[in-house]
Amino acid sequence: MSEIRAAMGRLQQAQKSSKGAAAYSRYINRPLGRPMAALAYVMGMTPTQVTLVSAAFTLTGVALIATLPPEIWSSILxxxxxxxxxxxxxxDGQLARLTGSGSLAGEWLDHFFDAIKLATIHLAVLVCWFRFFDLPDGWLLVPLVFAASANVFFFGIIAADFLRRVHRLQHPQAPAETPREAWRSGGLYSLAVIPTDYGFLCLVFAVLWWQPVFVVLYTALxxxxxxxxxxxxxRWYRSIRGLAIHV
Known part of the structure; x- marks a missing residue:
């Protein structure tokens, strides 16, 4: 236990910026992941191994959405x-920063599994609605639209981050962020973007068994x-276009 506490203390000094993070990710998910990272460190696990365990949990949950009839116990599971x-x-990212073992390959693997879960979770909802819900066929468009939106959103975030990195390498004297972008570090922004937080969506699945409530919540999201x-x-377009102004 003393090793885990020591690792937890070091992890508090190895946190990445909260800029742009939604409230669930910022205030719940990262603190929840911290003791997991500490335990993985004590067990001698690598960040890649933690990524694979994460994928196993997530993809099992996704598979159950499509295969199990929605009941209280299965929805909570x-x-x-x-x-x-x-x-x-x-x-996995916290462990990588703690051990200094982060790599481009590890970052790619993390994004790869992120893309898999975003490409499958809404399709699993589509299958669930088709198999188990009593809904008109038109409602099946909702998870299809959500799937398209989630994947485009993910691409936009990754592409914008990639282009900013390239710009910083080409122009190291340029400011790290524009004043217009700096407000995204605040707590108000993190609350405003809760509906886009994947972690919030994870919580909504607890009421999958309650068809009318889940349909309303999921459609609203x-x-x-x-x-x-x-x-x-x-905003991404303006920020990328504005990078040249600050060179």
């Missing part, structure tokens, strides 16, 4: 698996995420 998978997704994607796309 799905939510728990997804929450643990997401916490472990944070733990889908609509909000599409609107947020449109706003984010304009």
């Amino acid at each position: 799905v939510s728990v698996l997804l929450v643990l998978g997401y916490a472990l997704d944070s733990a 889908a609509v909000i995420n599409v609107l947020m994607l449109l706003l984010a796309a304009m």
Whole structure:
């Protein structure tokens, strides 16, 4: 236990920036992943091994959405698996920073499994609705639209981050962020973007068994995420275009 406490203390000094992080990821998921990272460190696990365990939890939860009839116990199980998978997704990065063992290959693997879960979780909802829910066929468009929105959102984030990194390498004298972007570090922003947080979606699956409530919540999240994607796309474009101004 003393080793875990010591690792936890070191982890508190090895946290990445909270800029742009939604409230669940910022205040719940990262603290939840911290003891997991400490335990993995004591057990001698590598960040890649933690990533694989995270993927196993997440993909098991996704598979259960599509295969099990929604009941209270199965819905809670799905939510728990997804929450643990997401916490472990944070733990692998924390472990990498703690041990100084981060690598481009590890970052790629992390993003690879992120892409898999985003490409499958909404399709699993589609299968669930088709098999187990009594809904008109038109409702099946909701998880399809949500799947498209989630994947485009993920690409936009990754592409914008990649281009900013390239710009910083080409122009190391340029400021790290523009004043317009700096406000995203605040707590108000993290609360405003909760509906786009994958961790919040994980919690919503706890009511998968309650069809009318889940359909309303899931559809509302889908609509909000599409609107947020449109706003984010304009912001990403302006921020990338504005990089040349600050060279």
